[in-house]
Amino acid sequence: MTLQALNPRVFRELERPITTLGRIGDQTMFYGKALAGVPYAVRYYTRDIVRLTAQISMGAGTLAMIGGTLVIIGFLTLATGGTLAVQGYSSLGNIGIEALTGFLAAFINVRITAPIVAGIGLAATFGAGVTAQLGAMRSNQEIDALEAMAIRPISFLVSTRIVAGMIAITPLYSIAVILSFLASRLTTVFLLGQSSGLYDHYFSTFLSPTDLLSSFLQAILMALAILFIHTYFGYTATGGPAGVGLATGRAVRASLIVVVSITLLVSLAVYGTSGNFNLSG
Amino acid sequence: MTTEIPNQVAGPGAVLRTKSVGLPAFSRAVAQPLRGVGGLFLMSADAVRFLFRRPFQAREFLEQSWFVARVALVPTLLVAIPFTVLVSFTLNILLRELGAADLSGAGAAFGAVTQIGPLVTVLIVAGAGATSMCADLGSRTIRDEIDALEVLGINPVQRLVAPRMLASGLVALLLNSLVCIIGILGGYVFSVFVQDVNPGSFAAGITVLTGIPELLISGVKAALFGLIAGLVACYRGLMITGRGAQAVGNAVNETVVFAFMSLFVINVVGTAIGIQMTAK
Numbered sequence: 103m104t105l106q107a108l109n110p111r112v113f114r115e116l117e118r119p120i121t122t123l124g125r126i127g128d129q130t131m132f133y134g135k136a137l138a139g140v141p142y143a144v145r146y147y148t149r150d151i152v153r154l155t156a157q158i159s160m161g162a163g164t165l166a167m168i169g170g171t172l173v174i175i176g177f178l179t180l181a182t183g184g185t186l187a188v189q190g191y192s193s194l195g196n197i198g199i200e201a202l203t204g205f206l207a208a209f210i211n212v213r214i215t216a217p218i219v220a221g222i223g224l225a226a227t228f229g230a231g232v233t234a235q236l237g238a239m240r241s242n243q244e245i246d247a248l249e250a251m252a253i254r255p256i257s258f259l260v261s262t263r264i265v266a267g268m269i270a271i272t273p274l275y276s277i278a279v280i281l282s283f284l285a286s287r288l289t290t291v292f293l294l295g296q297s298s299g300l301y302d303h304y305f306s307t308f309l310s311p312t313d314l315l316s317s318f319l320q321a322i323l324m325a326l327a328i329l330f331i332h333t334y335f336g337y338t339a340t341g342g343p344a345g346v347g348l349a350t351g352r353a354v355r356a357s358l359i360v361v362v363s364i365t366l367l368v369s370l371a372v373y374g375t376s377g378n379f380n381l382s383g
Numbered sequence: 384m385t386t387e388i389p390n391q392v393a394g395p396g397a398v399l400r401t402k403s404v405g406l407p408a409f410s411r412a413v414a415q416p417l418r419g420v421g422g423l424f425l426m427s428a429d430a431v432r433f434l435f436r437r438p439f440q441a442r443e444f445l446e447q448s449w450f451v452a453r454v455a456l457v458p459t460l461l462v463a464i465p466f467t468v469l470v471s472f473t474l475n476i477l478l479r480e481l482g483a484a485d486l487s488g489a490g491a492a493f494g495a496v497t498q499i500g501p502l503v504t505v506l507i508v509a510g511a512g513a514t515s516m517c518a519d520l521g522s523r524t525i526r527d528e529i530d531a532l533e534v535l536g537i538n539p540v541q542r543l544v545a546p547r548m549l550a551s552g553l554v555a556l557l558l559n560s561l562v563c564i565i566g567i568l569g570g571y572v573f574s575v576f577v578q579d580v581n582p583g584s585f586a587a588g589i590t591v592l593t594g595i596p597e598l599l600i601s602g603v604k605a606a607l608f609g610l611i612a613g614l615v616a617c618y619r620g621l622m623i624t625g626r627g628a629q630a631v632g633n634a635v636n637e638t639v640v641f642a643f644m645s646l647f648v649i650n651v652v653g654t655a656i657g658i659q660m661t662a663k
Contacts, residue, residue: 174640181647185654189497192658196592213473218466219647222506226639234632241628339628343525347518347631354510354639355454359461366465369472 132256132337133330139257140265147262154266158228159274172274175223179278182215183207183285191294203296204304207286212279212313213369220278221324221361224271225354229332232263233353236336237346245337260333267329268322275321279314316372324364328357423618426540430548430614433541440546447550451512455558459507463562466503467569470494475578487580488570488588495566496593497657501604501650504559508609509642512551513616517638520620521631529621539621548613555609556602563601600657607649612642 106113143151160170190206236259239245248255287305291298335353339346474490520543523529529539567589574580619638623630 174644177644178647181651184651185498185647188651188655188658193493193592209477210473214469222643226510226643227636230636230639231633234629234636237632238627238629342522343628343631344518344522346628347521347635348515350632350635350639351511351514351518354514355458355507358506358510359458359465362462362465362469366469366472369469373472373476 128338129334132260132334135256136260136264136330136333139254139261142254142257143261143265147258150258150262151265151269154262155269158231158263158266159270171223171227171270172277174227175220175274175278176281178219178223179216179282180285182219183211183282184289186210186215186282187286187289187294191290191296200296201300202304203286203290203294204301205308207283207290208305208307208309209313211282211286212309212317213373214365216275216279216282217317217320217324217365218361219282220275220321221328221365222358223278224274224325225328225332225357225361228267228270229328229357230350230354232329233332233336233339233350234346236260236333237339237349240337240339241342241346256337260337263333264326264329267325271322271325272318275318279317316368319372320365320368323368324361327360327364331357331360419622422622423614426544426618426621427548427614429540430544430617433538433545434549436541440542443542444546444550447516447547448553450515451508451551451554452557454511454515455507455554458511459503459558459562460565462507463499463503463565464569466499467491467495467566468573470499470566471570471573472578475574475580479578484578484580485584486588486591487574487578488585489591489593490588491570491574491585492567492589493592493597495570496563496597496601497654499566500559500563500601501608501653503562504555504605505608505612505646505650506643507558508551508555509612509615509639509646512554513612513638513642514635516547516551516613516616517620517635518631520617521623521634524621524623525626525630544614544617544621547617548610551613551616552606552610555612556606559602559605563598596661597657600653600661604650604653604657607653608646611645611649615642615645 159172187203187207190210191200191203194200194202194206236245239259245255245259248258283305287298287301290296290301332353335349335356336346339349341348471487471491471494474494475484475487478484478487478490520529529543532539532542571582571585574585575582616638619634619641623634625633
């Protein structure tokens with residue numbers, strides 16, 4: 103005991119693997135409880151789920167004033183769609199095949215940019231919002247109050263949000279994908295002056311429905327992971343207002359890593375080494 | 384003897400909290416975001432001005448740079464590696480189908496330097512560095528520490544904002560080079576060892592599309608992103624509305640959103656300008 107009191111840093115370093123493992127177990131248990139609470143939440147907190155669905159897709163506070171999650175994700179995908187068209191048109195132009203910009207929009211937008219950008223947008227908007235909200239509840243001892251009133255806090259706060267997120271993600275992602283297509287088309291046809299028939303031909307030839315479906319799979323998995331991470335960080339926030347702010351930041355950081363990893367893993371799993379892609383038909 | 388209040392005393396709060404008297408026709412929903420944007424520009428101009436005015440807060444600058452670098456380094460690696468693999472995986476599928484797998488080095492280098500580098504940097508500097516800055520400044524604001532600074536005659540913009548802005552710009556610039564290196568190396572490893580691209584032609588392809596101008600533009604973009612992320616974080620942290628944990632959490636949330644939004648816009652504009660400048 104005295105040895106530990108005299109060498110706190112050494113002991114902290116020695117205990118680090120144990121605390122890391124403990125944290126992983128803690129998170130896993132939290133996620134398990136959150137998933138197990140879903141049926142109960144659907145059965146008893148239906149009204150809250152509806153309210154949260156609206157809140158998640160619109161955002162809260164100042165963010166709602168500029169249009170909420172929907173507008174922000176739409177905006178981000180518009181911007182990346184535009185970047186893709188500008189960059190693709192010029193790069194393909196370098197080797198004389200700028201006619202294929204439409205193909206690039208159909209291919210890269212679906213496989214890389216739309217899922218990643220939508221994931222980033224989700225983490226920044228509804229993810230960070232959820233952490234801030236739950237963290238504030240924890241900090242104001244509202245979660246303890248729920249327990250004291252015999253309301254299951256994980257079902258009531260976490261599972262409802264997960265269900266609401268799963269409801270909101272499909273329409274949100276559809277809009278994100280459509281906007282990224284629109285942005286690429288508008289940039290290529292109106293700003294860069296390619297003929298619209300040429301663009302549409304290559305775009306529709308190479309737009310594959312299975313690719314789109316797997317990109318929806320990516321989006322749904324990402325939304326689930328983001329909600330898990332952000333609810334966990336919010337639910338376990340400590341240290342007053344500053345702690346809530348830091349937890350929000352840490353959650354965003356963690357979910358950025360997860361978003362990119364999920365996109366990669368799903369791409370590798372779905373497309374495999376053959377690539378599931380045929381240029382010559 | 385004039386009774387003019389010296390600039391040192393009137394901090395950002397004093398200027399920004401004054402209500403605008405004009406434009407009564409604007410509804411509140413439109414006026415509020417616009418006022419926020421105006422305030423941000425006002426503070427940014429102040430911060431840039433204070434960079435050239437003594438005393439420069441060198442110590443704060445170094446501490447903040449070290450802090451941002453520390454929180455950003457590991458996430459940068461963890462985001463950059465999968466991102467690189469994803470892009471070279473998709474590009475190689477495409478190039479192999481076109482029968483141009485030898486060009487995969489050109490694609491990987493071009494993608495890494497022009498897009499992945501600045502974008503990953505942005506995401507991490509905004510997601511890791513700016514959020515911590517905003518949480519820090521926000522909790523100081525609600526504890527009235529910023530007001531105390533103003534009472535002591537210290538301008539918070541000079542003391543806190545200017546060094547933070549510069550620190551996040553510098554770290555973004557440095558991280559960008561790291562991400563570019565990871566991008567090219569990761570692309571090499573994945574293409575050569577997993578997707579059987581010829582290593583010689585990969586190495587030869589690296590410089591086909593990517594040269595000094597692209598590298599410079601990428602650096603400039605990353606530094607700009609970093610500056611803006613730092614400014615947004617400081618502004619939102621200083622201009623916190625309300626008290627308590629929810630206020631700080633919301634401020635951090637909005638910092639991330641606004642930083643990402645402005646960064647994506649700058650990326651479009653920067654890419655277009657960069658292409659115009661490097662057009663051969």
